[in-house]
Amino acid sequence: MSPGTAEFGFELSVCRWAELSWPPTGDREHAVVVARQLGTQQRRWDTVVLECDPAGLAARQRFGPRELDSDLLHVVRHAPAEWAWYRDALPDPGYPWRYVRAAVHRAADRDVVETRRQGNRIEIRRIAPYPDWLHRLVAIENKPDLDASAARALADQVAHDVETGLADEVWVATEATGERIEPALLADFPVDVGILAFSFDEADSAGGDGAADGPVAAGPARTAASVEWLPSEVTPPGAPGDDERRRRRFELAERAYGRGWRSYVETMRPDCRHFELRRFGRSLLPHCAAKDRSPTAAECAGSCPAFEPEPPAWRTRGWPIEGGPGTGIQALLRGRREWVRERERETSGGGDGG
Template identity: 55%
Template sequence: MSSEPEFVFELRVCQWAERNWPPGGDRDPDTAVLVARQLGTKYRRWDSIVVEADRAALRERAAFGAEGLNSDLLGVVRHAPADWAWYRDALPDPEYPWQYVREAVHEAADRGLIERRRGDRGRIELRRHQPYPEWIERVVAIENKPDLDRSAARDLAPQLERDVALGLADEVWVATARAGGTVEPALLEDVPVEAGILTVDPTANAPAGEGAVDVAWNPRTLAPEEPGTRITERPTGSGRDASAARFEYADPAWKGDKRREVAERAYGRGWRAYADTMRPDCRHFRLRTETGDALPWCDEKACHQTAGECAGSCPEFSPEPPTWRQRDWPIDGGPGKAIKRLLDAQRRRRRPGL
């Protein structure tokens, strides 16, 4: 079993996926890969998300900025017309008050995503700069469980079954730490057969690529373009529970919108945003790269710290001296800000056109 926190294991998986996805195969040169963590929908949040994108279309997506587009902005930029039109004529009925759509139109114009003007009778009109590209090819969900024993696998199974039934992602995987080079039987017995299993060697050198991760079980490709089933309630399975499961149907259009929203958040956020919830301005914080991975490291505690541990409330927290923040390049503003700039630059390099 793994001795490192799930947070650190998750970062390892994200970094490996960014470099080596897909597992067990070669990446199409026309396909780009974006990786993010802790993203999902109102009903489900995944540990890691891999978005396979058309490289040319992804470059066109860069024209809409480095930030992700939320559902309101997507509704505007995707349906903005080529010629000037009143926004109520141009955009589909939102099924909620138009005033919120109008606010989204103003926000999109303020961000330079569309053009806006006052037309006849003071009506707000809009037109697009360019069409929003359909850049998403596949969305893959990964659950990271470094210490996956039989009990944990049994607890995880209902979540994976919901993922498979809904079919929002093209594939669902479970990543776990490699135990002595073998796969725990509990993984194959309790995890749904539709979910793939990756075994990860946390001690492997990151540039080793495929050698650090093995495929123990290949997933079944799901059908996001077809209707899915959202399980809202299920019986406990005890001898006295004879209740029926409750579910709702998810139509392909809803699934397509949610996939696009998840992919947009992955585009804007990536997996390196962990620095925003930690304290890189602590003098003990650094990125450790001895194994080829760039992971947060605490010199004071001599370990890879979690986001919960690395906070201002940490008893070992020691802010950078003000004189550090007055230095010039390459640590202009202090080492903490330099680390954030480095991580942001690495994220942007994975997004062609930015």
Template identity: 55%
Template sequence: MTVGHEFGFELRVCAWAEACWRPERDGAPRIVARQLGTKRRRWDTIVVEVDPEGLRRRAQFGAQRLDADLLHVVRHAPTDWAFYRDALPTPEYPWRYVREAVHRASDRGILETRRDGNKIEIRRAMAYPEWVRRIVAIENKPDLDASAADALTTQLRRDVALGLADEVWVATADDAAGGVQRALLADLPVEAGILVFDDDWTATVEWLPHGLATAASGTRLTSRPADGADRPATGFEYVDADWKAHTRLAIAERAFERGWRSYVDTMRPDCRQFRLVDGAHGYVPACAAKAREQSAAECGGSCADYEPEPPGWRQHGWPIEGGPGATVQAVLADRRQRRRE
């Protein structure tokens, strides 16, 4: 079976990053996720380098992510009982949303609450750890042509100016001649690293990235000259360091919850044609009917090759309890959980 689309390439890059990252010093503890970012920018692959002890303590808060409201509560919860409005920093949104977050945190067992008359008092259940060391963003472009390189250059320049990730990389594949078109890579920002994968899914570092100033304020480029000329952007706005810190933590929390194997949640593993195949560094989905790795958009109930599992399959016991589709989901969920521990 062959990889004929960016989705398959993306999954293999995620599997490689989980097994082999970082290129210059393998072994850094990490969580890998895909299709995460901000409202304005979504990266193909995210590598969150973590502190092992911090990750263990983060796991005590559960497998679900802590959204911005929950983080506001648990990170600032006092060690002694206090009225929540006195204990927490004044938010940029109405207090009623903070009150809702207090109740949600209490329901999840990550915050202690009690009532003192009409007031809700809170106390820290456990300290939220500093578990994120670095965030690395990777853009996957297996078929890099002139048009894709131009669009990618614009995206990377914005990433560099904003400085939300510690590093930005481009992952691409060897061309038919066994190399890459150096002329296309030459226009990429020098701050971006370049990874090239061969047919055996061995990565070569063509260019090491520059570390970005994540702790400083950043610049959000909002536009560029209409003709695409290599000139400064015509519009920009400054982003303060606090916003970047909060956004980085929110991205890390989403990566912690989702990982990169969550693709199965939007596909149909209950189809008789659905398979998991060895993708060199991890399992990736494939379709027996198509004799190739299918994209997430192709794998749905509207697919012409979709065949639901017979009900009898779902009545079997171990090792395929609930049917092959349920087993696939359970295996991927188990591997996702292992990365959190």
């Protein structure tokens, strides 16, 4: 069964397509970072595309490859250019200052701010201005099998996305049916929501994996995707204020920057002897040799009846990747995540990684 026919495999394929081919309607003008399963307490998106300023993304590198959580962002974004007591330098957080003090220590441990002690006071100084690296945030909800009941349930979710205005664009991605009018166009979605109809093809692997070939513009290496309806920019009344919206968007962007979309391997079990990565089109997707299909993130766990740890011999008898296949898979996907960030910092063209 094609990985694209299951929602998890479809989601990973959409992420890979966005990494290579976003935006769907023209040439890429911004650097692109793709992540998955991000959102707020009220709403989680399947795929998130960050359109970034390349220079800003390069400046973001100064703060390391790991994400800055909300507390660290509060410190880093407002750290002064000259030494100052942290309580004078930072705006009132709205919660006890002792938590800010703890965040200052964490920030110093990660070398994203400088600190010094003057008597009983801790003073801080920024290492660099935190850049305005996020241009636009795009949310994509993936629903490969968009039947009537699924469309009704999804309509309320994407309407919420439009109303909150946290994302600049909202899209629904589904599998193309080949019909003259895609059923997704008949769903009762807000007019601000766009529809992407995908037809993923395993044979698209002929174009290579992108890491060596550079940006992909067209041809068999690009997954066929038809833009059925273009959304307008989401600018609803009643959306969060500019400062609050900016803060929340940077928090989401930081999580996307740190995790990417291939972080699924961190919640699955690549140390199982049955876990593999198999090429599907332009993607490397997880595959379970025991089930002979792409597993979901939930079922690929130590509780799976087919789970078998890697034999120790795999790690000790000349395996070409130190630590065994599972460790090698983790290193490979982590390297691709870092590779795409590096590439996007240098150019607003396509990339590989996640």
